[in-house]
Amino acid sequence: MMERKKLLGEERRTKLLHILQTSAQPVTGTELSQMANVSRQVIVGDITLLKARNEPIIATSQGYIFLATESTKKPERTIACQHDPSRAQEELYLLVDIGITVKDVKIEHPVYGDLTASIMVSSRKEVQQFLSRVSATNASFLSELTSGIHLHTLSASSEELLDEAETALREAGILVD
Template sequence: MTDKKKLIGEERRAQILSWLQSEDMPLTGGDLAERARVSRQVIVGDITLLKARGVPIIATSQGYMYATPPEEASIERIVACFHPPDRTKEELLLLVDLGVLVKDVKIEHPVYGDLTASIMVSNRKEALRFLEKVNETNAAYLSELTEGVHLHTLSAKDEATLDEAEQALREAGFLLEA
């Protein structure tokens, strides 16, 4: 390990981009910091600079990912949901089990306006990891600020999958309808 040197500036940002592009799973700021031999805060700054240059990096609850274009076109739909925090696991697993990517959660806050948080879970393993991180950090769900009312951006390979997901949300009592 003594032969590894600290990466500097543009060299570090190029290496961060390379690491993100070569991984299928998110990399945490801590992991990137360890690899680059800098602080996590330096990595946060580097990610911000890369994003400002238009590099498609997304921050998820599991870490940073390079947003590669999907191999096949995906369809998106925003759905309005309502449930207490203790049903979040049920909601996420219902969606990912149907082959849906849950991209984010959005709320309308009375002071800050629209707030969006990236979730980016598409299978049980990712969903359970997300829920575990929320539990470990004792974080509140964004929807707790609006008494359970929230939006999700869902993505799937076709309209039929999104229709099925929306119907499953309706049957489970999650869908907020007029």
């Protein structure tokens, strides 16, 4: 039986970067560690080094993502919402069903200032996985710190879809105008 070769240092980081650049989906640290035949902790260190080199990699609840370049970037819009935690699923489903990617959630905390967390959900399945992780860890939504007020960065293939999303959120009583 042949043992898989462990990738070392710069060779491994080059391969990780290529995997992330060519993946259409988030790639977990566990998946990357298996591909490189190293521990997940080594991958975390490698990602930190790549970020320090200004590689546009973000960590999401689904895994690591290499952000698109400006030439391939989709239209984006930041919107303000307000609702209690019981409506989080409704809000996210409403958006992804239109074809929106919810990139993040932001709040303005009175002590800590602006706080942003990556969400990166584009489908009901990803929304369900995100909400399951929130529930399993007993985590609070950031919006619970601000009476339900929060911002989302939305991305879509067209401005028309972003307009449609705003209309749907307004009709649901979630959008803050």
